[in-house]
Amino acid sequence: AQTVTQSQPEMSVQEAETVTLSCTYDTSESDYYLFWYKQPPSRQMILVIRQEAYKQQNATENRFSVNFQKAAKSFSLKISDSQLGDAAMYFCAYRSLTQGGSEKLVFGKGMKLTVNP
Amino acid sequence: SAVISQKPSRDICQRGTSLTIQCQVDSQVTMMFWYRQQPGQSLTLIATANQGSEATYESGFVIDKFPISRPNLTFSTLTVSNMSPEDSSIYLCSVQTGTWGETQYFGPGTRLLVL
Numbered sequence: 001a002q003t004v005t006q007s008q009p010e011m012s013v014q015e016a017e018t019v020t021l022s023c024t025y026d027t028s029e030s031d032y033y034l035f036w037y038k039q040p041p042s043r044q045m046i047l048v049i050r051q052e053a054y055k056q057q058n059a060t061e062n063r064f065s066v067n068f069q070k071a072a073k074s075f076s077l078k079i080s081d082s083q084l085g086d087a088a089m090y091f092c093a094y095r096s097l098t099q100g101g102s103e104k105l106v107f108g109k110g111m112k113l114t115v116n117p
Numbered sequence: 118s119a120v121i122s123q124k125p126s127r128d129i130c131q132r133g134t135s136l137t138i139q140c141q142v143d144s145q146v147t148m149m150f151w152y153r154q155q156p157g158q159s160l161t162l163i164a165t166a167n168q169g170s171e172a173t174y175e176s177g178f179v180i181d182k183f184p185i186s187r188p189n190l191t192f193s194t195l196t197v198s199n200m201s202p203e204d205s206s207i208y209l210c211s212v213q214t215g216t217w218g219e220t221q222y223f224g225p226g227t228r229l230l231v232l
Contacts, residue, residue, distance in 0.1 A: 052219070
């Protein structure tokens with residue numbers, strides 16, 4: 001079974017600075033998706049970024065980018081120019097792409113990000 | 118993308134009663150998912166609902182406790198039956214979109230408190 005690990009339960013960053021959130025996963029599959037979701041106090045789960053395992057190029061969405069290291073099974077999220085609105089819980093998630101594999105998202109335990117003004 | 122709505126947004130219920138949560142999507146989707154997030158925890162999949170077939174439940178979740186309906190490609194309901202305080206959680210509906218279902222979105226969630 002696949003597992004996702006977020007080893008840092010909490011982090012803080014100064015406004016306008018850069019922060020990197022770490023995530024590792026364990027799988028024997030070669031085809032999968034990786035996601036980062038943001039959950040602010042409203043509890044809405046907001047998709048931040050997606051990475052396909054077959055793509056070597058790291059995904060980027062505006063101030064958010066990932067460092068995907070497939071061999072190391074590492075998937076970190078970098079937030080540049082941090083804003084107060086980035087404060088939230090961040091969840092890393094895995095989804096199989098293997099034929100016959102589960103369609104479910106496997107989540108890490110989450111990490112609370114605080115942004116200091 | 119997909120716009121997903123859920124009703125109710127929150128509720129307080131007495132133990133032993135049941136609550137039905139509705140999920141509406143603004144486009145047709147093949148698969149709909151129901152997740153649970155217990156207080157201070159991550160998300161756990163309850164079941165996958167495909168239109169026209171029985172829902173598939175994850176280990177630890179049973180149909181008698183969490184019956185699901187999927188009458189069409191834009192709508193699903195999850196019922197939490199015979200509730201106990203341990204059922205107090207956020208329940209989230211989720212769908213896959215994109216050509217290959219590569220993107221997954223969540224509804225705003227239903228916050229349930231059982232007394």
